[in-house]
Amino acid sequence: MDKQLKRMATMQRIQTTGLEVFYQKGYYNTSIDDILKELSLSKGAFYYHFQSKEEFFISIVQNLLFRKVYSDLIAPIEGQEDPLNNILVCFDNALETAEHNFLDYGFVLSNFITEFNGKNPDIMNYLQDILKVWEVNLVTALQKGKTDGYVDRHVDSEAVATYLISSYIGIRTLMVEGNSKILRYKYIQQLRQYFKLIEYKEPA
Amino acid sequence: MDKQLKRMATMQRIQTTGLEVFYQKGYYNTSIDDILKELSLSKGAFYYHFQSKEEFFISIVQNLLFRKVYSDLIAPIEGQEDPLNNILVCFDNALETAEHNFLDYGFVLSNFITEFNGKNPDIMNYLQDILKVWEVNLVTALQKGKTDGYVDRHVDSEAVATYLISSYIGIRTLMVEGNSKILRYKYIQQLRQYFKLIEYKEPA
């Protein structure tokens, strides 16, 4: 009965390595053989488990990529009090992880969005779905923050969410440059300033 | 004597089409033949003018890409008064252009940075040089804004520049989704808010 389990384990192994290599070399610049070399596996094994390169990649997006973004950027904000502070801590943590961990999927998401834009609408949809979930979560958290007295009621939650996501994607893109520590510091500093603007103010 | 000119013209023609195709399909996913098909030119012609695919791409970066970023995002801010307002207008213009013009190189810059990161350090340097010029220009403008009484003296110019660049890269990445008009509106709205925070305040 653990046949299923073993099969899943092998597939996971291939997917994990697959994502690593796809991230480092890009989807189109990565051959199936590149991944297989890393795993000491054969073509036969790969095509036994997956139908094609594309189907393989989509399975990675839905399993690994989505989960990673969810646990790093979405779950930590969900249902918590004081959303602004939570977002700040969450972003800082994610950036710190990214700083030390060479392979971090939250950033890889925007990498792939860039790579597939205009080339593969099918894959694009799967990727943008992740972004949408993130955005909805941010908007919800901000709205809740208004009713709980943490966020200024005049704030446009959707605009703030967009602004947060775009700045986060941008800073992650910039961090490839190398001096990520300084970048993170500068970014969080400005984010904190920005949040002062939209937080709830005691009526004078 | 216009031999040189004709040569330059042909090279420009190939480069322009090259950038278009590279942008749409990505560098690694674009073959020289793809570009040549668009131009109804032959391999012989291409390799008469350029040494290799890589050298060809670098020439595009230095000629077309740099110039475009410079004229769109750097020059409009250079030496002007009231930097915050200038940046706002400049960003809004650039985003509007991007919205209507399918092919806009300012965004392509971060596309390529993403694509070449970890793969081709040589090309990466050329791309990041452009970012550096942009950053230096922003910092200079902000500092000048302080002495001219437009920007709060306590502001960390470098941090603001980083924040601006990252948010701009991010919003451009997001705009591929399609509803770019709304995104632009939201983004500029938040940017305006953010600028209120760092602008010079009359001493009370």
Place this chain on the structure above:
DNA sequence: CTATAAACAGACCTATTAGTCTTTTACTCT
């Protein structure tokens, strides 16, 4: 008008790609 070189055409070469197919190994269940 002709010599000369620049500009271009396109067949060709070698390496690599995604994917197929037949064969072999490893396991499980009776």
Place this chain on the structure above:
DNA sequence: AGAGTAAAAGACTAATAGGTCTGTTTATAG
């Protein structure tokens, strides 16, 4: 232990890649 199937191996194919090379066209200078 042996049958049957899941898992994996790896040779093979057709298409495509970057790049070379030889030959042809085109344009200019004398």
